[in-house]
Amino acid sequence: MSDLAARFRKLWDEIAPIGRDAGSGGYLRYSLTEPELRLRDWFRDQAEQRGMPVTEDGNGNLFAWWGDPEAGDAVLTGSHFDSVPHGGAYDGPLGIVSALLAVDELRDAGVTPVRPLAVGAFVEEEGARFGVPCLGSRLLTGALPAERAAVLRDADGVSFAEALGGAPAGARPELLGRFRSFVELHVEQGRALADTPDAVAVASAIWPHGRWRFDFAGEGNHAGTTRMADRRDPMLTYAFTVLAANKEARLRGAHATVGRVSVEPNATNAIPSRVTGWLDARAAEPDTLTGLVEAVHDKAVERARRDGTGVTLTEESATPLVAFDGGLADRLAALLGAPVLPTGAGHDAGVLAGHLPTAMLFVRNPTGVSHSPAESATDVDCAAGVAALARVLRELTC
Secondary structure (H helix, E strand, C coil): CCHHHHHHHHHHHHHCCCCECCCCCCECCCCCCHHHHHHHHHHHHHHHHCCCCEEECCCCCEEEEECCCCCCCEEEEEEECCCCCCECCCCCHHHHHHHHHHHHHHHHCCCCCCCCEEEEEECCCCCCCCCCCCHHHHHHHCCCCHHHHHCCECCCCCEHHHHHCCCCCCCCHHHHCCEEEEEEEEECCCCCCCCCCCCEEEEEEECCEEEEEEEEECCCEECCCCCHHHCCCHHHHHHHHHHHHHHHHHHHCCEEEEEEEEEECCCCCEECCEEEEEEEEECCCHHHHHHHHHHHHHHHHHHHHHHCCEEEEEEEEEECCEECCHHHHHHHHHHHCCCEEEECCCCHHHHHCCCCCEEEEEECCCCCCCCCCCCCCCHHHHHHHHHHHHHHHHHHHC
């Protein structure tokens, strides 16, 4: 094992136990809950050890600075700490740990950046607690109004403002204007690199994607005394909609997933009165995505008519096609000798790309699995990611 791989493992082991569920082996690092708050404290401590003052933007995002935060023309890197329920270890934290180690690499090489470098830790990227992905970066850029974010609530009824300790600040154009570019390193979410000699790739684009909530309303009743012919069961409409989403996505070469459902009253011996399901839909082209969601909705409405139920569709978040800065991506791919790959996953980089030149680096994932405990990357490949990020940051700051 190389010295860099050993240093990666040492730092990685400091955070590996935090928020890990003993049963699943996955992580429960919901934003602004105890495990994620511990990671944020760890981040502040690591920054202090490196003499990097930490600032907050009033939205839950943290920035550790190498150089004058007020100088402008800064290069931003980093990622997020929060996880999906029982998610993998690398999605998010890898980008932050790698950024800190990249700073170490540059300092060990005697590099003195001519423009500031900031390492960011963004809040609620996954949207697992408050329902809106990339919440911190959406607030920072003004893509989401502060008043809407403030009243978002988690499953226990806690609002984002309460969890944050006050109302979010919302758009910070003066802070955003200090950055000249953003580079996010992330574990690969797929197997494009698995059978290649390349440990690192550069992203070309993020598919358009979003989340839609389907609310199915019916009539709650007794499971044992209500005749089948008399039922208005929203679970049937919901089940049909899940199958319809799967079929329509396959027909279009798109992706559709219903991975979350809420049932009322959620009793074994009761016909539900209400079922809510969340559709995650993604496609390579915007028109394909629009057509997919419309087709699923149309089929749900038709099925609801037959079932005697009602259905409403609400868009909770939507992200357009994000083509990363072509000049920057090509420049980094040439610098690293790395392949260029698209991705169907959303990231804070996708939000920031609308405001400043942005790029992403992917580190090889041999399983190809993400948002699962099976997500993985070797220490050697992670070290290659750190080295690549250090080269990129040197190029951009010097």
